[in-house]
Amino acid sequence: MSSPFPFSTSNSPAVIQHKRSQILEALIKADPRFGAIPVRSVKYSTLQLMLQYYDAVFLGGILGQRYHSIKVTASSRLLSAAGKFIHPKMLTAYPDAEIRMSSDFLFRMKEGPFELNGLTVPTPQEAFLVVFEHELCHAVEFAYYGATGHSSRFMYFAHGVFGHTKHTHELPTIAAETTQKTGISVGSHVSFPYEGQTLSGIVSYLGKSARVMVASPRGNYYMNNDHSKTYLKYQVPVSLLTRIP
Numbered sequence: 001m002s003s004p005f006p007f008s009t010s011n012s013p014a015v016i017q018h019k020r021s022q023i024l025e026a027l028i029k030a031d032p033r034f035g036a037i038p039v040r041s042v043k044y045s046t047l048q049l050m051l052q053y054y055d056a057v058f059l060g061g062i063l064g065q066r067y068h069s070i071k072v073t074a075s076s077r078l079l080s081a082a083g084k085f086i087h088p089k090m091l092t093a094y095p096d097a098e099i100r101m102s103s104d105f106l107f108r109m110k111e112g113p114f115e116l117n118g119l120t121v122p123t124p125q126e127a128f129l130v131v132f133e134h135e136l137c138h139a140v141e142f143a144y145y146g147a148t149g150h151s152s153r154f155m156y157f158a159h160g161v162f163g164h165t166k167h168t169h170e171l172p173t174i175a176a177e178t179t180q181k182t183g184i185s186v187g188s189h190v191s192f193p194y195e196g197q198t199l200s201g202i203v204s205y206l207g208k209s210a211r212v213m214v215a216s217p218r219g220n221y222y223m224n225n226d227h228s229k230t231y232l233k234y235q236v237p238v239s240l241l242t243r244i245p
């Protein structure tokens with residue numbers, strides 16, 4: 001079946017894998033530290049190169065033709081997603097856009113395999129590329145239609161060009177990693193030191209730090225709509241928590 005676009009939308013898994021590996025090899029050659037596991041740095045120029053290679057190898061150069069520029073950045077503050085496509089409200093001729101990649105996500109990944117977008121990949125670098133591919137599909141869809149989401153039109157590109165079968169990222173979130181390392185999850189009973197005493201309570205949120213609800217008559221929070229008990233809320237570094245079995 002021929003593609004209505006100036007690039008193939010029926011790539012076989014083998015072709016996709018081969019092209020992705022070639023791009024990764026070229027990126028690591030240009031920026032050897034990007035090849036380390038865990039990844040500790042990625043150069044700005046490497047991110048721009050990643051866009052140029054993908055545009056040339058998978059997309060027939062359409063991003064370079066249709067956008068004035070697409071800047072690729074790495075952000076340590078992007079925690080809610082592994083990547084984000086930032087586009088103008090409306091499609092104009094030659095718009096500027098940005099693909100923001102989470103360096104937090106990249107630097108935290110250690111041992112594969114990683115499952116994302118319906119694919120399983122062995123290394124953090126490949127996982128990063130697969131996230132980038134997802135954002136590229138948003139850029140392609142926006143360039144042609146002036147809007148982008150996760151519809152079947154989006155999946156036509158994501159699947160046809162990059163072999164993605166899903167658009168949900170099953171990423172190792174900070175909470176999942178903490179649970180794996182410490183056995184502590186939301187709902188766990190924990191104790192922690194606080195101003196010379198040891199307090200105990202229940203974890204109600206897990207991120208870079210934990211929120212622990214400690215029962216107290218002075219508290220002004222309830223849990224699970226149970227109004228028989230009040231709680232005080234504490235923000236505690238995960239490293240200070242001890243799990244109470």
Ligand SMILES: [Zn+2]
Pocket residue numbers: 134138149150167
């Ligand atoms: Zn998306």
